Amino acid sequence: MRIGELSRRTGVPVPTIKYYVREGLLSQGELTSPNQAHYGEEHERRLRLIRALLEVGGLKVAAIAEVLGAVDDPGRPLHKVLGTTASRLGAQGEVEDDAEAAAAHAAVEELIARRGWRTHDSNAAADELARALAAMSRIGHGAFTELLDEYADAAELVARADLGYVDRRVAVEDLVESVVVGTVLGEAVFNAMRRLAHVDASARLYGGGGGAEGCA
Amino acid sequence: MRIGELSRRTGVPVPTIKYYVREGLLSQGELTSPNQAHYGEEHERRLRLIRALLEVGGLKVAAIAEVLGAVDDPGRPLHKVLGTTASRLGAQGEVEDDAEAAAAHAAVEELIARRGWRTHDSNAAADELARALAAMSRIGHGAFTELLDEYADAAELVARADLGYVDRRVAVEDLVESVVVGTVLGEAVFNAMRRLAHVDASARLYGGGGGAEGCA
Numbered sequence: 277m278r279i280g281e282l283s284r285r286t287g288v289p290v291p292t293i294k295y296y297v298r299e300g301l302l303s304q305g306e307l308t309s310p311n312q313a314h315y316g317e318e319h320e321r322r323l324r325l326i327r328a329l330l331e332v333g334g335l336k337v338a339a340i341a342e343v344l345g346a347v348d349d350p351g352r353p354l355h356k357v358l359g360t361t362a363s364r365l366g367a368q369g370e371v372e373d374d375a376e377a378a379a380a381h382a383a384v385e386e387l388i389a390r391r392g393w394r395t396h397d398s399n400a401a402a403d404e405l406a407r408a409l410a411a412m413s414r415i416g417h418g419a420f421t422e423l424l425d426e427y428a429d430a431a432e433l434v435a436r437a438d439l440g441y442v443d444r445r446v447a448v449e450d451l452v453e454s455v456v457v458g459t460v461l462g463e464a465v466f467n468a469m470r471r472l473a474h475v476d477a478s479a480r481l482y483g484g485g486g487g488a489e490g491c492a
Numbered sequence: 493m494r495i496g497e498l499s500r501r502t503g504v505p506v507p508t509i510k511y512y513v514r515e516g517l518l519s520q521g522e523l524t525s526p527n528q529a530h531y532g533e534e535h536e537r538r539l540r541l542i543r544a545l546l547e548v549g550g551l552k553v554a555a556i557a558e559v560l561g562a563v564d565d566p567g568r569p570l571h572k573v574l575g576t577t578a579s580r581l582g583a584q585g586e587v588e589d590d591a592e593a594a595a596a597h598a599a600v601e602e603l604i605a606r607r608g609w610r611t612h613d614s615n616a617a618a619d620e621l622a623r624a625l626a627a628m629s630r631i632g633h634g635a636f637t638e639l640l641d642e643y644a645d646a647a648e649l650v651a652r653a654d655l656g657y658v659d660r661r662v663a664v665e666d667l668v669e670s671v672v673v674g675t676v677l678g679e680a681v682f683n684a685m686r687r688l689a690h691v692d693a694s695a696r697l698y699g700g701g702g703g704a705e706g707c708a
Contacts, residue, residue, distance in 0.1 A: 287588070321631060328627035354694060362687045372503070393692040401691070405684035411544040412677050415537065417670070419661050420678075426653035427685050430646035435689035437642035439697050445635050457633060459690065463683050464624040465636075469643050470682065471578045471617035473651035474675065476609040478570060481655050 279305065282315045286323045293323065301326050301341050325457070333460035339364040343460075347453050357452050361459050363400035372410065376418070380410035383421045391428055438462055495521065498531045502539045509539065517542050517557050541673070549676035555580040559676075563668050573668050577675050579616035588626065592634070596626035599637050607644055654678055 283290045296302040302322055305313030326344075329335045335343070346352055346360040384406045388395055395402060412420045438458050446454040499506045512518040518538055521529030542560075545551045551559070562568055562576040600622045604611055611618060628636045654674050662670040 324627075324631045328631055332624045332627045354698060358687075358691060358694065365683070365687070388688070391692075393688055394695040395688060395691055399688065399691060401684045401687035405681060405688065408548045408677050408680040408684060411548045412673065412681075415540045415544055415673065417661075417673060417677075420657065420674075420681075423653045423657055424685075427650060427682055428689070430649040430653075431682065431685040431689040432693075433646040433649070434643060434686055435693040437639045437646075438690065439693045441636065441639055443697065454633070455694075457628065457631065458636075459687065461624050461628050461633075462636075463686065465621060465628075466643055466647065466682070466686065467581070467679050468617045468621035468624060469640075469647040470650055470679065471574075471581070471675065472604070472609055472611060472615065472621065473644070473647040474654065475574060475578075475611055475615060475617070476607075477648075477651040477655045478574065478671075479610040481659065482570060 277315050277320075279313065279315060282319060282323065285320055286327070288323055288327060296323070296326060296337075299337055299341055301337065301344055325453070328457070329460055332464045333365075334464075335364065335460065343456055347456055352452075354452060354455060358455060358459065359396060359399065361456050362404075365460065365463065374410075376410040376413040377406065379418075380406040380413060380421075383409060383424065387424050387428065390425075391432075434462070434466060493531050493536075495529065495531060498535060498539065501536055502543070504539055504543065512539070512542060512553075515553060515557055517553070517560055541669070544673070545676055548680045549581075550680075551580065551676065559672055563672055568668075570668060570671065574671060574675065575612060575615065577672050578620075581676065581679065590626075592626040592629040593622065595634075596622040596629060596637075599625060599640065603640050603644060606641075607648075650678070650682060 277285075279290055279293060282288075283293060293302065297304050302319060305315040305319060308314050322344075326340060329340050329343070330337070343357075343361050343364055346357040349357075384402050388402065409421060412418065442451065442454050442458065493501075495506055495509060498504075499509060509518065513520050518535060521531040521535060524530050538560075542556060545556050545559070546553070559573075559577050559580055562573040565573075600618050604618065625637060628634065658667065658670050658674065
């Protein structure tokens with residue numbers, strides 16, 4: 277199809293498609309004449325993936341370029357792709373070097389040892405977890421670390437469900453892309469679900485929080 | 493304390509503090525002379541809260557102003573504050589009106605009815621959940637809805653832990669602020685934890701993903 281048709285099918289304006297091609301997110305279509313290119317279904321699919329990472333996942337264009345670069349690199353093992361994705365998803369902030377940061381890092385290391393979780397030295401998620409806990413501690417919520425094992429139970433449940441889905445549903449050639457999709461969009465799914473569960477739990481605990489039951 | 497001391501204690505530059513005051517995130521200190529203001533511990537605490545929402549929670553300044561405005565409004569019931577927070581946390585995107593969007597909305601409504609969750613008509617989280625599911629469906633992962641109940645189990649676990657913490661640990665006058673902190677920062681905590689659990693689960697399932705066990 278021509279770029280106009282690709283735009284119509286995906287709802288992405290032509291200049292935006294050209295921008296994605298320039299930034300390396302989307303491969304150039306096959307040139308059929310000096311200024312006309314032919315796009316296929318793989319372009320359509322990739323374009324939908326880019327929009328999903330952007331709009332639902334909240335990733336920036338540069339982060340998407342890096343994540344998709346990892347997806348497209350056939351030599352890159354799965355756990356390295358996951359590492360790249362994780363490092364682009366987390367909040368980027370300055371690392372502070374105070375007592376709260378040290379205590380939070382220690383708490384995370386203890387948690388990982390206690391759960392027997394296998395990790396990498398470069399695992400950005402461990403640093404992000406420590407940063408979030410340190411920030412809570414600085415505003416008087418150091419006791420939040422009491423919840424770490426309940427959070428870890430829930431995280432293991434979700435991770436098992438995700439991996440089971442990938443294992444059951446996904447062809448090997450789509451594995452890496454699916455894991456990235458699951459990491460980014462699955463996060464949006466879980467966050468929304470947690471907020472729904474909060475409203476329900478607070479309605480039950482404090483009353484007044486609920487309207488009609490079972491109405492979206 | 494003077495603004496310089498407040499800046500030194502929190503690591504936030506003086507011009508940034510003045511910007512937060514102008515934007516309504518932080519109240520003006522008590523004027524002790526026409527161009528000198530006195531700041532107290534409540535300012536220091538609020539400033540740390542702003543930085544945490546910004547750096548760990550990834551909220552923008554306008555979103556923080558809205559969320560803190562809800563926190564500071566004594567007449568606003570807890571579930572409305574939660575609703576405001578939820579609507580500023582979720583990805584903002586255009587709502588598409590296609591078959592995938594309709595199916596996703598139906599799946600979310602069924603889920604809410606099946607779990608007996610109490611919700612509000614205005615619950616932004618339900619819309620965000622539907623948007624994420626529709627985006628997955630558009631890139632060929634419609635079967636992801638099979639995982640909704642496993643995700644919901646995990647979300648209920650986390651929500652119960654959060655509410656239990658608030659109920660046990662938090663003085664009534666800090667309740668609303670704590671719920672906001674828990675929603676925003678707890679999300680960062682869970683997301684990081686889920687990524688850690690992914691690395692562990694993928695190491696167990698596919699091998700090669702893990703290094704030394706129990707090392708952060």
